[in-house]
Amino acid sequence: MNTAAFVICLILILIGIAGAVLPFIPGIPLIFIAIAAYGWVEDFATISVRYIIILAALTLLSALVDYLASYWGAKYTGAGKLGQIGAVIGVVAGILIFPPIGIFLCPWLGAWVGELIAGKEPQPAAASAIGALIGLFSGMVFNLVIGVGMLISFLIVVI
16 A cells, blocks of 8 residues: 555545535545545556546446435525525625625525525525535535445455
């Protein structure tokens, strides 16, 4: 095992796991690239092509579920595009300005403001914001589970 490559890969995987909940870091794709690069550095001695294909499928599934969770959460409660955009802006603001409470409050507030800008009344906008928020967090939880699973599988395969 190449210790330097292993440590760098592990650091990138941990950053990728953080990216599962931080919208400005492409979490699952980063984990996939780190593991594939580790396989390449090790001449695929421990990381098989089959394993890389499975991780690629999980990466694609993660992107699909991330999009669909936000869409379905917003659609279920009638949230529009501005509500979804507001929720994402709220996540970033919540992480940067008001951690850790902001991660829960700011996405809802951002979605609510986005819905108000779109012309909704305050009460329906609040309900739509809840749906957008539920969808957003559902996607984050799914990505977090996938990311931790990729980390565990990597450690099992390599160690």
